[in-house]
Amino acid sequence: MEKDKIKVLLVEDELTLAMIIKDTLEESDFIIHTAADGEEGLRLFFELSPDVVVADVMMPRMDGFEMVRRIRQTDKHTPVLFLTARSAISDVVEGFELGANDYLKKPFGMQELIVRIKALVGKAFTFTEAKKETRFEIGNYIFDSITQVLSYAGTKQELSHRESEILKRLCENRNQVVNTQNVLLELWGDDSFFNSRSLHVFITKLRHKLSQDERIRIVNVRGIGYKMIVN
Numbered sequence: 001m002e003k004d005k006i007k008v009l010l011v012e013d014e015l016t017l018a019m020i021i022k023d024t025l026e027e028s029d030f031i032i033h034t035a036a037d038g039e040e041g042l043r044l045f046f047e048l049s050p051d052v053v054v055a056d057v058m059m060p061r062m063d064g065f066e067m068v069r070r071i072r073q074t075d076k077h078t079p080v081l082f083l084t085a086r087s088a089i090s091d092v093v094e095g096f097e098l099g100a101n102d103y104l105k106k107p108f109g110m111q112e113l114i115v116r117i118k119a120l121v122g123k124a125f126t127f128t129e130a131k132k133e134t135r136f137e138i139g140n141y142i143f144d145s146i147t148q149v150l151s152y153a154g155t156k157q158e159l160s161h162r163e164s165e166i167l168k169r170l171c172e173n174r175n176q177v178v179n180t181q182n183v184l185l186e187l188w189g190d191d192s193f194f195n196s197r198s199l200h201v202f203i204t205k206l207r208h209k210l211s212q213d214e215r216i217r218i219v220n221v222r223g224i225g226y227k228m229i230v231n
Contacts, residue, residue, distance in 0.1 A: 006121050007031045009050035011041030011067065012083065013059045021054070024110045030117070038062025045071055050078065051121050054113070057084045057095065065098055072099035076148060076161060079120035083108070093198055099161035102189045116189055136171040139213035139230050143167060152212050159209070162187065166202050170218065170228040180225040 008025060012018040013036050022032045033048055035041035039062045041055060053071070057064040068080050082095050082103040092103055101120055104113060136143045142151040148164040150157045159167065165187055169178050184191040184199060203218055203226055210216045215231040 005029055005031045006052065006117065007033070007048065007050045008117065009033050009035065009041065009044055009048060009053045009055075011035045011038065011053065011055040011059070011064065013037055013056060021110070021113070025114065025117075028114055030114075038064060038067035042067050042070055045075075045078075052117055053078060053080045054117065055080065055082055057082055065094060068095070068100060069098045072161060076146075081116055081120060092194075093201060096162040096198065096202075097160045101161075101187070119189065133172070136168075138171060138210065138228070139216045141210060141213060141216070143171060145171075150209060157209055163202055163206060163209075166199070167206055170206075170226065174228055174230065177221045177225045177227045183225070 018034050025032050035044050037059045055064040079101045082100050085106045134146045145168040148159045181191045184195050188195040207218050217229045219227050
């Protein structure tokens with residue numbers, strides 16, 4: 001049944017790799033549309049409304065980061081997985097800041113790619129079906145997890161996709177420890193030390209953005225996770 005198949009937009013300028021991914025995913029019952037650069041990928045994204053985007057970072061005409069930045073201006077929820085040959089933490093963090101949900105370092109196994117895509121799409125479908133609280137009062141702040149906006153005394157700050165998802169979990173579990181491993185598995189796909197450092201960077205940014213109200217604290221519960229306390 002066509003409507004039950006996962007529709008993937010693959011944006012990859014290495015033609016051979018793109019064809020291998022396309023053939024493998026089609027054999028596993030995915031519907032694949034390909035683009036060879038960010039400009040074409042952006043056009044096809046709005047034309048096709050895919051269930052998930054799999055994109056290379058380094059591409060001609062428009063790179064993957066810029067493409068995703070433009071997608072996130074109007075679409076906050078379609079999952080994005082970056083394929084990257086880069087290993088610097090700054091590049092990976094930049095990708096998450098722009099709204100990516102996961103990344104896979106080249107070279108990678110096709111089975112791992114399939115598992116990651118299914119996990120991302122499964123979460124996205126669950127998210128749209130669940131009717132959960134989306135507006136939170138944090139001291140004198142108001143946080144809207146749908147628009148990803150944090151407001152304080154009329155001043156608004158736009159949060160990145162990753163910042164918003166972390167803050168939402170802290171709000172939903174106020175005064176309780178949010179387990180680091182759970183956050184890493186849900187948002188990063190694995191709980192490696194590398195990703196744990198990346199999460200710490202986002203926590204530091206959130207502390208700064210909530211610093212106008214001194215009653216708010218995000219504390220590190222060593223070896224377990226983070227807890228948001230509002231006195």
